[in-house]
Amino acid sequence: MTKARKSSRDGRTRAAPPAGRGGGRQLGRQWGGRAWRLALLLGGVLLGLLVPWVAYLDHQVRTEFEGRKWDLPSRVFARSLDLYPGAPLSLKDLEVELRVSGYHRVDQAARPGQYRVSGSTAEIHRRPFEFPDAAEAAQRIEVRFAGPSIARVRDAQQGADLDLARLDPAEIASIYPLQKEDRTLVDIEQVPPLLVTGLQAVEDRHFKQHPGVDLSGIARAALANLKAGRAVQGGSTLTQQLVKNFFLTQDRTFIRKFNEALMALLLEYHYDKAEILEAYLNEVFLGQQGAYAVHGFGRASLFYFDQPLERLEPQQIALLIGVVRGPSYYNPRKHPQRARERRDQVLNMFAETGLLTAAEAQAARAAPLGVSETPRTHGSRYHAFIDLVRGQLAQVYREEDLRSEGLRIFTTLSPSEQEKAQAAVSDGLRALADRGLPATLQGALVLADVASGEVRALVGDRDGSRAGFNRALHARRQIGSVVKPLVYLLALEHEADYNLLTRIEDAPLTLRQADGTNWQPANYDGVSHGEVTLLEALTQSYNQATVRLGLNIGVNHLLERLRQLGVDAAVDAVPSVFLGAVELTPLEVTQIYQSLAAAGYSVPLRSVIAVQTAEGDELVRYPLRMLPQPRREAISVLNYALTQVVEQGTASRLPGLLGSDAIVAGKTGTTNDRRDSWFVGYTRSRIAVAWVGDDDNRPAGVTGSNAAMHIWAGLFRQLPLEPVDLRMPDGAFWLWVDPASGRLSAERCGGAVQLPYVEGSEPREASDCLAAAREQDKESIWRKLFGKKQ
């Protein structure tokens, strides 16, 4: 503009009349000619400037439109729940799962996303969902329960029994773009037609005809505004609004408007109406959820109604269209009355333009707003688990891709088990405080599926809503006696020297340490127990016996075994390692014990199963892969010994806490000065590690059995307790033996017990009872043979 003014001044200078020439008419003609020339010149100059300006805007708007890379948050899903007869799931658990998945309990499950319960039967109207392996349509599934498990599954529509069905997984978190936008893309082909036509009826009636700018619309708006004496109508077309949204500016200057209009014309020149409308549907700002801006109708539908766009009723579509004008002013949760008036206004326009009949519009006006009470919040309850997911994905993806590519991440989390795990930690620590332990104690809990290594729940803080230090992943603490089973495992691998009844010495010992001081490990009860069996030493967690055994094995062998079991921590090769002077996280301890619980079939713990693009194409899958441990027969024998820790050892109070005699394996752990309390335990299907301690590593008065075991029991009281698998693999077997002498015995001999042995470690000598029984058998065979002959 400055240049243009300068040019016109130049023109005037050049056109200045020579002094004393010509009269008034001449002057007039002269001026007329000059004005003409001036206009031409001006026009030329303007055009010369406008062309590059337009070219510049054209480049900008096309780059924005074509290169538009909407940053889409990644969606994180829980595991999908399989429903089949016999599945260990109660109606109560199912309801937790449904609630987390955003299902609504109603009297008639008429629409997907609803369910009803009558007696011990639930009817679920399952939503359609693209599972990682296949897409499944909406389905009405009836599930009948018999106590803690599913008795029958039926297709409620067709009445046929189903062998297997599944629920769409709960969306448990979103990993948002850094600029904090939340968006779910929609395809114009798939949005309800009423949204497409209704939007035009309300915002831009000439959308189909105008070239990007609607002069008649502007005139009409100007007139309306003039009449009202204030701005009541906007003349912007949808295209102009889209441009405005692209460049996100509140600047309302003339220049800005002019640029917007120009860009709108350019957009229309390059792209067709459908493309522009689709971009609009995905771009327009429709609300604010905390720090996240809700963009586009796809997300707005979930945000306001907890329903996908294609399932909205006319009045809900009308509300969304109404909100376009002012998402904050017409916020239906904050200003329901105002929003309702606006919605009804929109419904009237629908009727006016024939999109709805008068009767339909009236029915729609009569309907309530239908906005869900609170928008579904993601992540607040699951951030500890999401930390683990991010950790696993960080090996493959950059943080910015997780935040922008709209990935669909399928995880292993079980929402109902997570809820139970968090309650076990929170309630358990409160109960411990009531019993006199410090109220500031913290806790962590990891729950995984034994065979698959899939992490089902993870708790990193006593307060589940607090996102901060995640103790399950990051609290590196001494593990105490939790390490001992590995010392005994190594002994059992030496089948020529050890079996569970081998006697070892539990007596004081003094070891000289590297710094010249002496180390004299003591037992927890302060007493040395003399000669004890391996089994006793382990189940009673005797320190002196364990250190002696360890010294025979060698500390380096133990460290090597830890590495084989997946622990990659730097550990000093000193004898105190035998008593757990190893600092590990609860997650690492879970990995070690998963191998034991799965009878030596190690599986790397997993929190992610598959990752897909926003379009549903598989990017990566983390399949079940087994890494078998060496000497699995010794692991199976050890498993039995760990069930005896619960049966008769340091965890003997566990069955009482669980209220069950199911065969469970476990190990307690306590560290020096009662700083850390550990409990590791497993059933046939689930393994969990619980830790309790003080964040500053102060003495906390805790032991494995007085703190962590209570939390573990608090969780497993609520889970199905499948007995530990005690079948021996090749290379190990069960024998009847006499526990006092360690010799072979028989079932009928008094005091005989059945114990597992690694092949080659079994006793050869028979007990007196067995020897006598064999003699008897021989005689009886002779008698039978003799008898027959007679």
Next chain:
Amino acid sequence: MARSNENHCGLNRLFAAAAAALLLSACAGWTPPADTPGAAPEEEVESRVREPARQDSAGVQVFPLQNPAVKELLADASAAETAGDYGQAAVLLERALRIQPRDPEILQNMAEVQLQVKDYEQALNFAVRSYDSGPRVGEICSRNWRTISVARERLDDANGAREAKERAAACMNTPPQSY
């Protein structure tokens, strides 16, 4: 329209890099192992594992009773395998294993799928796991050891392969126990 092609390309490049990283990572995602020239494992599974095991057992089968949900998944997995979609077969078998993690039939089928995709180490592991938790006699035992034999052979363990083949023959020596 909304998401330009450029984005996809960018993403693809990213994932190509990611795939390379994966191969190096211990927690690797699934990548089919490189093809071995001359190997025809599709036929091998039928001719060297299933068919001889069927003949060995002469119709005697020792399977635990199966959950109908597992049966359905096994049938779907088998259909996927016949169609050559081993990835899908593995996904379905894994889903079945979530329901019955120690079912020898599911584990053995998984071992055979791993043989098909030439992941011999996993084929070996699943077959051993199946044997450990299975009846250790009869047809499935024979399939276990025949799979182990083929896998060991591919992993250049000729002695181990021969030994496994002998074990397969021994599966029929002991009369099937009730399970």
